[in-house]
Structures are given as structure tokens and as C-alpha cells.
Amino acid sequence: MYKPKLFVLLRELNRERLMNDIVSGILVGIVALPLAIAFAIASGVSPEKGLITAVIGGFLVSLLGGSRVQIGGPTGAFIVIIYSIVQQYGVNGLMLATIMAGIILVFMGLAQFGSLIKFIPYPVIVGFTSGIAVIIFSTQIKDFLGLDTGTLPPDFLDKWATYIAHISTVHLPTFLIGLLSLSIILLWPKVSRKIPGSIIAIIATTTMVQLLHLDVATIETRFGDIPSTIAMPSIPVFDLATIQQLIMPATTIAILAAIEALLSAVVSDGMIGGRHKSNMELIAQGVANIASPLFGGIPVTGAIARTATNVKNGGRTPVAGIVHALTLLCIMLLFASWAKLIPMATLAAILIVVAWNMSEYHVFLRLLKSPKSDIIVLMTTFGLTIIFDLTIAIEVGLLLAVILFMQRMSGITNIEVITRELKDREEESDDPNTIITRTIPDGVEVYEINGPFFFGAAAKFKESMLIIEKPPSVRILRMRNVPVIDATGLNMLRELVSDSKKRGTQTVISGIHPEPLAALKQYGLLKEIGKENVFSHIDQALERAAQLSVSRGPDK
Secondary structure, three states: OOOOHHHHHHHHOOHHHHHHHHHHHHHHHHHHHHHHHHHHHHOOOOHHHHHHHHHHHHHHHHHHOOOOOOOEEOOHHHHHHHHHHHHHHHHHHHHHHHHHHHHHHHHHHHOOOHHHHHHOOHHHHHHHHHHHHHHHHHHOHHHHHOOOOOOOOOOHHHHHHHHHHOHHHOOHHHHHHHHHHHHHHHHHHHOOOOOOHHHHHHHHHHHHHHHHOOOOOEHHHHHOOOOOOOOOOOOOOOOHHHHHHOHHHHHHHHHHHHHHHHHHHHHHHHHHOOOOOHHHHHHHHHHHHHHHHHOOOOOOEEOHHHHHHHHHOOOOOOHHHHHHHHHHHHHHHHHHHHHOOOEHHHHHHHHHHHHHHHHOHHHHHHHOOOOHHHHHHHHHHHHHHHHOOHHHHHHHHHHHHHHHHHHHHHHHOEEEEEOOEOOOOHHHOOOOOOOOOOEOOOOEEEEEEEOOEOHHHHHHHHHHHHOOOOOOOEEEEEEEEOOOEOHHHHHHHHHHHHHHHHOOOEEEEEOOOHHHHHHHHHOOHHHHHOHHHEEOOHHHHHHHHHHHHHHHOOOO
């Protein structure tokens, strides 16, 4: 059940497949190089941490994961939360939060939560993804234009106010390098799709800056040398108070990692006609996030763009992902002294393109034509992500989605009262079990509950009962259209049964399904109603109601 995909696919490996995977892995490793560095810098940490994450995390995700072609590493989705944690708790706090997130992911996988991620509302995912894209774009304006702003404020609105106030400090050489990089990245696919435009942009602009001795900020001028080795693993310093403070950020990292990894796995499944193991994928993501910070890395997840690149270049087994990690390790060991010469404006251009692709503006615009409740969730999550905090955005977005969903569900749950005749809807007339017309005895009322009987519908049920001026001798609750009932619904029924007894009204249940019936029994409510008053068919319930009505005599 928890067997990594690599070990399942070992029997499929042959010389041709192995060569295709190796070639694809090398190409993906080259693609991942600038992204790993750019994501690390944008997250507020040193560039080598991105490379370490892609090497350690990418290797473990492919070795232990549940997908054939998943490529793991740092992604743009983490930039906002990483930057916030580093600013508030430092790099040690980030390491601890990432390890905690890894543990959460492992438990999610063991608890088989992989299939539950799909129930996160789409507007929430699009809202915070688009919000992250806007924030990534905003963080790159300074380096793209070469603005002399000093330390930027963390808040989105304050950041843009600073840009506007310092727009006159645009550094022309930096801006031209950024513009050239952006042009190469956008236009190069017309020349070749095998070699990524970002690599061509890095080679061209780095060479130009060095040959022309341009006064442009580079990785070296900003961060110094890039280490050409991976440090020995070390455990971050921690205490109970810090762990408590980092629970929410760690949970956010875990949720983001799970969502992005499983979305990437689903997308790649569609591209190759495969099927991933979601719970094994979560466990692999967890192990990768535990290991990555021990070596100095940052959070890891499945990277959709790099995974798609792997598929397009012929990768079909996790071997490609492992080769991708080894390729990055070789580059780090052999070419770190060259990587430090990359202009910051070039990395900014790369991230601007990443932000644009990540925004999926066409999906965002399409969702604006959805039902109003979905638009509210989308815009709330989007706005909170930008203005406040990604953690708050996810929490509020999910809560709002749940509340609006409950409101919508309570809207489709209704209680109908039938006094003299019991008629089904005309469109149900083809049903062999349909009830065309049945006479209801005097002193008997029938209530039909349609839809899930949960806390959202229980209030409506209570309101329906309160409008009754004269209580009947027998009240039949027809529950043939109630698939589920929750604790609030059970409690409301108990109150009704208890109150009905006090007022001389007997309760009879008709057409209840096995699951709600089991809930009534477990709650002790079946005993209060009496098994003799619970029936599978309305005819039996009406006969029982007639007997009870006669035995009780006329209403007083």
C-alpha cells in the first residue's frame, strides 16, 4: 500500500527507457537551476539553500514518491510564507517549521488524507495561487528596475508606495538587463523548446555584464560566494514555546506542499495516462521536508512546471527525477563560482515570468462568472493573501467556503407538511414506488424532510415545528430523502420527540435509510421513539398512525 512508485516500476526499466529518463533528468536539472536560486533569494534566504532543496528534496521525492514523473524542489508558492517566517523567526525558525510540516505531511499520508485534498474548494486554491503570483511580481520590481529603495517594507501596499516614491531612482543598465532577460525568456521558445529561455537569458546577460563591466547587482554583490558543497546535517535549536508559535506556519507549509504536489501529480497523470499513489506521495513529501532543512534547505513540494518539462522530454519513471537532483548537485559542485555572477535583474525577470504563469489569469476571470458564493470565496482569499497573510487567507477562505456551502446545502434541504393528501411530484410518477394519493387520518400530520439533515437544516426544521398552533395526535416524519444526519440534527429530533410527548403527540418515522437509522440507534433516540414506530414504507407508517390516533381518542 505504501510502496514507492520507483520500486513498482523497476521491472519496466530497460535500456531505452533508462536513457530517456537520464536525458530528461539532465534537461530538467538545467531548467531547475535558475528557478532554485531565484526562489531562494525571493524567499529571503541565500541562493545555495534553493539548490540544496532541489538536490536533497528532489532526490527523496523521486525515490520515495507515489508519482512516475513528479519533480520536487522549491516553488513559488512557498515564497510568501518562507519570507514571513524568516522575518519573524529567523532561518532557525524556518528550519523548525519545515521539519514540523514534514512530520504533518507524513501523518497525513499514513492517515490516508491524500484523497481528501481534492475537497479543498477550487476558488480557494485559485485565490491564494493568484494572490501569491501578485506578491511574487511585487517583490521583483526593485531588482528588475534597479530601484534605490533601501530595505523594502513587508506589507504589499507599503511596498508599492515605496516603489512609487522612488521611481526616479531607476537604474538604466539594470533595467535594460532585466528587459533583455524578459525578452529572451518570452521569445526563445520560438527558436527552441528543448533548452529553456531562462538558461539562455542567464548565459547572455551574465556574459554581457562581465564583458562590459556593467555596474549591475549580481548574486555575488548581494550574497557573496555560493558554497560549492553541502554541509553535514544539523538539527535546529528548538524549544516548546517556539514550536507552539510555529504550528500554524508549519501547517500552512504542509497544506501548500500537499495541494501543489497532488495537483502536479494529477496534471502529470493526465499527460502520461498514469495514476499516482496520493498517500505515498504525501509521505515522500513529508520525508523530503524533514530532510531538506537538516542540510540547510527550505520547504519542498512537487513543481508543476518542472514536472511537465520532465514529461515533455520523455521522462516516464522516477529515475528522471533522481537524475535531475544529481545534475543539480554536479552543477553546484563544479559551477558555483560562475553562478554567483548571475545578475539580480535576470533572476527578477525569471520570477516575473513565473508569477505570470502562476497567476492563471484566464482561470481567475472565468471564476468571476461563477455563482456569487464562489466569487466571494475567490476574492476574499485573493485579497487576504495580498493584503495580510497567506495563513490567514487559507484559514478564512476555507472557513468561508464551508459556511457558504452549509448555507447552500440548508437551502436545498426542505421540510414539507402534508395535511390531507400525500402526493409525490409529477416527475416522480415513473417510479414504481411512487405514492400518487393517500388519505391521511384525522389528527395525523406528515412532514417530509428532503436533503441532508445537518446543523444547517436543523434550524429550518425547528422553525417549521414552531409555527404549529395545535399539536397533532401523531406526527409522521418521512425521511426517505435524508441520506445523512449529524449530531445537531439528532439533537433537534430528540428535542422534538421529548416536547411532542409532553404535548401528547406520538412521533412515527417513515422511510429512513440505514445510515441515519444507525445514527438514531447509537444516539439512543431509536429507543425513545420506539422501534415499533419506525417503518420502511409510508403505508405502514400511516396504518400505525391511524391505530395510535384511534387509541388516543379525539384531540382535546
